[in-house]
Amino acid sequence: xxxxxxxxxxxxxxxxxxxxxxxxxxxxxxxxxxxxxxxxxxxxxxxxxxxxxxxxxxxxxxxxxxxxxxxxxxxxxxxxxxxxxxxxxxxxxxxxxxxxxxxxxxxxxxxxxxxxxxxxxxxxxxxxxxxxxxxxxxxxxxxxxxxxxxxxxxxxxxxxxxxxxxxxxxxxxxxxxxxxxxxxxxxxxxxxxxxxxxxxxxxxxxxxxxxxxxxxxxxxxxxxxxxxxxxxxxxxxxxxxxxxxxxxxxxxxxxxxxxxxxxxxxxxxxxxxxxxxxxxxxxxxxxxxxxxxxxxxxxxxxxxxxxxxxxxxxxxxxxxxxxxxxxxxxxxxxxxxxxxxxxxxxxxxxxxxxxxxxxxxxxxxxxxxxxxxxxxxxxxxxxxxxxxxxxxxxxxxxxxxxxxxxxxxxxxxxxxxxxxxxxxxxxxxxxxxxxxxxxxxxxxxxxxxxxxxxxxxxxxxxxxxxxxxxxxxxxxxxxxxxxxxxxxxxxxxxxxxxxxxxxxxxxxxxxxxxxxxxxxxxxxxxxxxxxxxxxxxxxxxxxxxxxxxxxxxxxxxxxxxxxxxxxxxxxxxxxxxxxxxxxxxxxxxxxxxxxxxxxxxxxxxxxxxxxxxxxxxxxxxxxxxxxxxxxxxxxxxxxxxxxxxxxxxxxxxxxxxxxxxxxxxxxxxxxxxxxxxxxxxxxxxxxxxxxxxxxxxxxxxxxxxxxxxxxxxxxxxx
Numbered sequence: 098x099x100x101x102x103x104x105x106x107x108x109x110x111x112x113x114x115x116x117x118x119x120x121x122x123x124x125x126x127x128x129x130x131x132x133x134x135x136x137x138x139x140x141x142x143x144x145x146x147x148x149x150x151x152x153x154x155x156x157x158x159x160x161x162x163x164x165x166x167x168x169x170x171x172x173x174x175x176x177x178x179x180x181x182x183x184x185x186x187x188x189x190x191x192x193x194x195x196x197x198x199x200x201x202x203x204x205x206x207x208x209x210x211x212x213x214x215x216x217x218x219x220x221x222x223x224x225x226x227x228x229x230x231x232x233x234x235x236x237x238x239x240x241x242x243x244x245x246x247x248x249x250x251x252x253x254x255x256x257x258x259x260x261x262x263x264x265x266x267x268x269x270x271x272x273x274x275x276x277x278x279x280x281x282x283x284x285x286x287x288x289x290x291x292x293x294x295x296x297x298x299x300x301x302x303x304x305x306x307x308x309x310x311x312x313x314x315x316x317x318x319x320x321x322x323x324x325x326x327x328x329x330x331x332x333x334x335x336x337x338x339x340x341x342x343x344x345x346x347x348x349x350x351x352x353x354x355x356x357x358x359x360x361x362x363x364x365x366x367x368x369x370x371x372x373x374x375x376x377x378x379x380x381x382x383x384x385x386x387x388x389x390x391x392x393x394x395x396x397x398x399x400x401x402x403x404x405x406x407x408x409x410x411x412x413x414x415x416x417x418x419x420x421x422x423x424x425x426x427x428x429x430x431x432x433x434x435x436x437x438x439x440x441x442x443x444x445x446x447x448x449x450x451x452x453x454x455x456x457x458x459x460x461x462x463x464x465x466x467x468x469x470x471x472x473x474x475x476x477x478x479x480x481x482x483x484x485x486x487x488x489x490x491x492x493x494x495x496x497x498x499x500x501x502x503x504x505x506x507x508x509x510x511x512x513x514x515x516x517x518x519x520x521x522x523x524x525x526x527x528x529x530x531x532x533x534x535x536x537x538x539x540x541x542x543x544x545x546x547x548x549x550x551x552x553x554x555x556x557x558x559x560x561x562x563x564x565x566x567x568x569x570x571x572x573x574x575x576x577x578x579x580x581x582x583x584x585x586x587x588x589x590x591x592x593x594x595x596x597x598x599x600x601x602x603x604x605x606x607x608x609x610x611x612x613x614x615x616x617x618x619x620x621x622x623x624x625x626x627x628x629x630x631x632x633x634x635x636x637x638x639x640x641x642x643x644x645x646x647x648x649x650x651x652x653x654x655x656x657x658x659x660x661x662x663x664x665x666x667x668x669x670x671x672x673x674x675x676x677x678x679x680x681x682x683x684x685x686x687x688x689x690x691x692x693x694x695x696x697x698x699x700x701x702x703x704x705x706x707x708x709x710x711x712x713x714x715x716x717x718x719x720x721x722x723x724x725x726x727x728x729x730x731x732x733x734x735x736x737x738x739x740x741x742x743x744x745x746x747x748x749x750x751x752x753x754x755x756x757x758x759x760x761x762x763x764x765x766x767x768x769x770x771x772x773x774x775x776x777x778x779x780x781x782x783x784x785x786x787x788x789x790x791x792x793x794x795x796x797x798x799x800x801x802x803x804x805x806x807x808x809x810x811x812x813x814x815x
Contacts, residue, residue, distance in 0.1 A: 302353050486522070518564070768782060
């Protein structure tokens with residue numbers, strides 16, 4: 098008997114678990130893309146790469162294939178590998194060390210954060226430099242491979258130590274300063290070796306050739322364009338001469354390496370240059386018109402570089418450069434858009450704009466994140482907009498608006514007065530609204546354009562605008578702000594009035610409007626609803642989370658994406674919410690977009706893009722549903738022909754009926770008449786009743802569940 102009872106309990110647990118664990122979301126195949134911060138070569142030949150906001154990767158075959166090895170969703174800015182094979186990395190300001198080929202890691206607890214440089218000398222000592230606020234920079238040294246550390250030197254003459262150089266031949270020690278040239282250590286004091294040049298010339302790197310000459314890679318770090326290329330010294334840094342050779346003198350030089358054959362390579366703002374005569378003459382070695390900010394060599398035949406966050410490799414025997422594929426899901430998907438006419442999805446990510454024509458089975462990069470710019474902090478901020486009148490696609494990169502009129506094949510761009518967080522099309526052709534942060538020199542945070550975004554004029558002076566929504570039928574505009582609540586205009590932006598009565602939080606991330614005119618606002622403490630065109634707001638749920646995005650499907654079901662990485666759904670106008678996240682593994686849900694069949698795509702932070710397994714109007718998905726109230730939902734579709742679905746819920750078991758009536762009150766059909774336990778249900782109604790085809794017109798359907806009664810209207814169109 099006990100065995101039978103145990104079997105029943107186990108069976109029940111299996112069934113119950115199966116019901117609640119049914120997968121709602123599945124990951125799409127991309128978009129893929131990484132931003133590589135740093136690469137390093139291990140003495141055993143393995144290649145290591147760190148990716149912004151993704152983690153650490155390793156390749157054992159010269160970069161052909163990569164394996165993720167740790168620090169998921171972390172940004173690693175530096176990798177240094179000592180001659181002994183110990184690996185040091187900077188993980189969001191904290192220095193870790195591994196002594197076992199990246200199997201385990203240990204925090205060095207250095208009492209300082211964000212190192213500017215990690216290097217070693219010829220005796221195996223490790224050095225780490227830190228830039229400190231309002232006090233001299235400090236250089237720590239370890240003589241036991243990183244077990245213990247002490248202050249070796251301080252430096253107070255510049256701003257940022259980029260590189261350290263320990264010369265074998267004469268024991269001289271040099272450092273390069275990002276804004277103030279080269280310094281040499283003399284009697285424990287740093288003495289300027291490379292004089293400052295007007296225009297803000299600094300040094301990115303310093304290297305010594307096999308013949309003992311010093312090479313300094315310089316760059317413009319001030320307000321003037323003073324690219325000076327490479328400077329060379331043959332007297333231990335006493336005197337320096339600018340190298341003039343084949344255009345390298347007109348570049349910023351980020352990296353200098355010397356391979357085992359003595360060939361010198363320089364990564365510059367105009368590709369790679371090489372020299373075989375101690376840096377006297379230089380020749381183009383590929384990747385011209387690209388900025389190469391890191392070089393790494395292996396033996397005499399392989400050279401790697403980093404271009405705008407992507408790794409490139411060159412076989413020096415044939416001088417052939419190629420991109421290395423380091424595939425990982427893009428670290429942030431800021432926004433999604435769906436072009437129904439072209440059946441195409443677009444995703445704006447930290448790596449650029451991607452396009453998918455097959456529901457995410459594959460993604461193609463159609464607009465690079467960088468657009469030819471070098472600033473690694475300039476990322477796509479948020480917006481993607483498809484103007485359904487013109488078919489044009491719009492997106493934002495830093496302070497530029499990009500537009501494509503050929504499905505993303507080509508793009509044109511214009512500068513913006515501010516970094517925009519959001520875009521919305523106006524009621525007339527070519528009219529657009531943009532919202533961002535108010536620059537002090539321009540005023541306003543809401544802008545208007547009547548020429549497809551070529552020029553913009555300030556419309557409303559606020560601190561930050563986070564979202565804009567236009568009610569299509571009435572052309573009423575709503576904007577959500579960061580700290581100022583919600584504003585509304587009924588005259589196409591000529592006048593604005595604050596509409597925040599009832600809002601308990603003025604930080605608005607998203608605004609959406611359903612088919613009946615109800616307005617929903619996602620805030621930093623849940624969802625609010627207005628049923629009177631913004632006049633009054635009522636809190637309707639999810640108070641424990643920040644609602645980043647809201648989407649509403651054709652049945653007016655509300656999907657809310659949260660800062661905690663969940664999606665919630667409400668099928669009763671926000672009165673109750675169900676966790677709709679099964680299968681979703683995300684740190685944040687940044688955006689949700691729906692297609693014409695109400696399938697959804699979700700963009701996440703650090704986890705790529707997900708798609709719904711079923712349509713979001715299908716209530717058969719196994720959500721974690723707790724029914725707390727009676728409700729009869731609007732039929733879908735409505736109007737309909739030839740069939741429609743009617744759904745309802747009951748918090749208690751009871752005898753339940755669903756009946757259909759005509760406008761005169763005559764009963765047309767009984768769809769349900771039976772006892773049902775508490776739960777949610779759905780039934781289909783066909784316009785052909787028996788042998789009779791119903792005429793076009795208005796009909797009513799009624800739910801009776803115990804003492805509860807509700808009636809709703811539906812329309813049949815033949």
